[in-house]
Amino acid sequence: DIQMTQSPSTLSASVGDRVTITCRASQSISSWLAWYQQKPGKAPKLLIYKASSLESGVPSRFSGSGSGTGFTLTITSLQPDDFATYYCQQYNTYPATFGQGTKVEIK
Amino acid sequence: EVQLVESGGGLVQPGGSLRLSCAASGFMFSSYDMHWVRQATGKGLEWVSGFGTAGHTYYADSVKGRFTISGENARNSLYLQMNSLRAGDTAVYYCARALVGITRTNWYFDLWGRGTLVTVSS
Numbered sequence: 001d002i003q004m005t006q007s008p009s010t011l012s013a014s015v016g017d018r019v020t021i022t023c024r025a026s027q028s029i030s031s032w033l034a035w036y037q038q039k040p041g042k043a044p045k046l047l048i049y050k051a052s053s054l055e056s057g058v059p060s061r062f063s064g065s066g067s068g069t070g071f072t073l074t075i076t077s078l079q080p081d082d083f084a085t086y087y088c089q090q091y092n093t094y095p096a097t098f099g100q101g102t103k104v105e106i107k
Numbered sequence: 108e109v110q111l112v113e114s115g116g117g118l119v120q121p122g123g124s125l126r127l128s129c130a131a132s133g134f135m136f137s138s139y140d141m142h143w144v145r146q147a148t149g150k151g152l153e154w155v156s157g158f159g160t161a162g163h164t165y166y167a168d169s170v171k172g173r174f175t176i177s178g179e180n181a182r183n184s185l186y187l188q189m190n191s192l193r194a195g196d197t198a199v200y201y202c203a204r205a206l207v208g209i210t211r212t213n214w215y216f217d218l219w220g221r222g223t224l225v226t227v228s229s
Contacts, residue, residue, distance in 0.1 A: 043219035
């Protein structure tokens with residue numbers, strides 16, 4: 001299975017900060033990567049698919065980039081609603097696998 | 108409203124069985140691959156099983172031979188029959204609607220239910 005590694009595991013930031021989360025795949029996955037946001041006790045929510053395509057209804061302060069084995073999720077101007085855990089997921093190779101998550105905390 | 112609602116979770120002893128259900132509404136259930144993804148408390152997400160529109164089934168190695176996924180288009184419902192349950196199966200189980208990537212066996216998930224908790228303990 002393809003291993004997905006996210007960094008950092010935890011990130012402390014303030015409202016208005018620019019935040020970047022990294023996701024690395026153990027082998028090339030082209031651009032077949034999705035990003036999800038999860039709040040405590042809630043289901044994950046799709047933010048980005050195919051590495052950089054914004055899901056309908058997701059604020060434009062979220063963006064994704066990368067290809068091959070390295071990817072980033074960027075949140076420009078962090079908002080109070082953005083404090084959550086973020087997961088990447090590859091869907092290039094069966095089975096789909098997720099990163100371990102990055103928790104964005106209030107600084 | 109477009110939504111998925113899971114049910115059927117609970118406390119079960121090791122070696123026992125449980126059947127999860129997922130009721131879909133607001134979209135054409137038969138047009139989508141549907142999956143189960145689980146999350147142990149405080150842990151990350153783990154894909155468990157998938158049901159394709161043509162009836163194909165897919166399983167993670169960790170549940171193969173113990174879990175059976177099925178779908179019922181007439182009832183807009185997805186099921187997961189879980190047998191020979193282990194402590195390691197303890198998790199919140201999410202039902203998720205899948206969109207296909209480069210091939211029919213590559214998915215990402217655009218709609219999730221709120222989950223149902225399965226606890227395997229004596």
